[in-house]
Amino acid sequence: MSDVVVIGGGVAGCTSALALARRGLSVHVLERNPGEGASWAAAGIIGPQLEAAGDGPLARLCLASRALYPELVASLAEATGLDVGYRRCGALQVAFTAAGRDGITREVAWQREAGLAVELCDGEEVRAHAPALGAEVAGGAWFADEARIDPPSLMRALRIAAERAGVRFRAGATVRRILVERGRASGVQLEDGTTIEARWTVLTAGSWSSLIEGSGLAPSAVRPVRGQIVELTPASPALAQVVYGPGCYLSPRDDGRVLVGATVEFAGFVRAVTARAVRDLLTAALRLVPALEEAPLGRTWSGLRPHPQDELPILGQGEIANLIFATGHFRNGVLLAPVTAKIVTALIAGEEPPLNLSPFSPRRPGIAG
Ligand SMILES: Cc1cc2nc3c(=O)[nH]c(=O)nc-3n(C[C@H](O)[C@H](O)[C@H](O)COP(=O)(O)OP(=O)(O)OC[C@H]3O[C@@H](n4cnc5c(N)ncnc54)[C@H](O)[C@@H]3O)c2cc1C
Known part of the structure; x- marks a missing residue:
């Protein structure tokens, strides 16, 4: 009998x-x-300001999580000696037209009022930050506090640090159902019939969360949304910062690689990379940074983002006692990992969570079964 059984070893679970x-x-x-x-497929953008569609509970949750990243990264470095590629590199959001630039200005107005670091730029100012951006770019906004991380390195470090802290991982274990006795979760049953008992159960199964029996989630509470990424490997680094533009984003790596992402597709649980997506992503990327035209193609891959109907993560306890949900992080699960861990820990320790969780309740319409 463990204190806690965690279903799913992605970034939320780890x-x-x-x-x-x-x-x-x-x-x-x-x-x-x-x-x-x-978690292994993500671009690793720590971008609450880039991602925010106005002020609100999700934007505030994302900002709180970004603020926790330096502490998480430092603790991982101490526990493992590994560099997870966390860089406070800043980010640009850019447009090709004056109308697009005005749209960005309107979108970030609340951020300026809230005192967040955001600087409006014309085309020349944008190119002063990122000289490789093409002449077509008409301006946008510079977010100095946004960051990036390398998700595969993060996952490796989390696993090692967790094992060193005493966490037991069981690979190849597929959970079929959550066991519930008198309204209280008591552990899980695996596909092979084995049961694993625990005082607390934490559901972090990403896109597959609704498929696990007994959780009380509606069948369509969380659906997979495919994202595809194309990697470019220019001979010399083209970008230092993250760039969001029309049709794609670009996330650089220290070794010069640039990840071009990502599609947003309801395609079931199919993790294919498609010709159309590669064409569209490359077309958009080369319009933003023409200097990437000669860059060798690297790998391509895709992953399934856990998409809740209302695009708000599912965090907290529902109708079943001792069952905590930490899923449905959609586009921002890497960004949201540190605050998710704080929330899960607070709830299990019987402490006040760091933010008001009611907007993210598993009991809300469309999420509860
Ligand atoms: C292409 C792409 C780019 C992205 N870019 C970013 C980004 O730049 N920044 C950002 O913040 N986020 C990004 N995201 C989103 C982010 O990756 C997700 O929100 C996050 O990884 C979700 O983490 P998770 O742990 O909830 O789920 P997952 O990482 O999907 O992990 C869930 C795990 O549960 C396991 N599992 C499922 N069912 C069972 C079962 N029955 N029994 C046992 N195990 C089970 C799965 O095998 C899986 O490993 C991106 C996603 C994609 C696809």
Whole structure:
């Protein structure tokens, strides 16, 4: 019997497991197929200001999580000696037309009022930040506090740090159902019939969360949304910062690679890379940065983002006692990992969570079954 069983070893599950183990709890992570989740496919943009559609609970949650990243990264470096590629590199959001630039200005007005770092730029000012941007770029906004991370390195470090903190990982373990006795979760049953008991159960199964029996989630509470990425490997680094533009974003790596992402597609659980997506992403990327035209193509891949109907993550406890949800992070699960872990830990420790969780309640319409 563990204190906590965590269903799914993606970024939500691993950061939560690590934080719980550091509080002295015994934690068991059950993972069907390590590497299958969205966390290994992500572009690693820590971009609450880029992603915000106005002020609101999600924007505030994302900003709170960005603020927690330096502490998480430092603790991972201390525990593992690994560099997870966290860089406060800043980000540009750009447009090709004056109308597009005005749209960005309107979108970020609340951020300026809220005192967040945002600088409006014309075309020349944007190119002063990123000289490789093409002459067509008409301006946009510069967000100095946005960051990036390397998700595969983050996942490796989280796993090692969690194991060193005492977390037990079981790969190849597919959870079929959550066991509930008298309204209280008591653990899980695996596909092979084995049961694993725990005082607390944490559901972090990403796009597959609604498929697990007994959670109380509606069948369509979380659906997969495919994202495809194309990697370019220019001979010399083209960009230092993240760039969001029409039709794609560009996320650079220290070694000069540029990740061009990402599509947003309801395509079921099919993780294909398609000709159309590669064409569209490359067309958009080369319009933004023509200097990438001669860059060798690297890998292509895709992943499945956990999409809740209303695009708000599902965080907290629902009708079933001792069952905590930490899923439905959609486009921002890497960004939201540190705050998710803090929320899960607070709820299990019986403490006040760091933010008001009511907008993210598992009991809200469309999410509860
Ligand atoms: C192309 C792409 C780009 C992205 N870019 C960014 C970005 O730049 N920044 C950002 O913040 N976010 C980004 N995201 C979103 C982010 O990746 C996700 O929100 C996040 O990874 C979700 O993490 P998770 O742990 O909830 O789910 P996952 O990483 O999907 O993990 C869930 C795990 O549960 C396991 N599982 C499922 N069912 C079972 C079961 N029955 N039993 C046992 N295990 C099970 C799965 O195998 C999986 O490993 C991107 C996503 C994609 C696809």
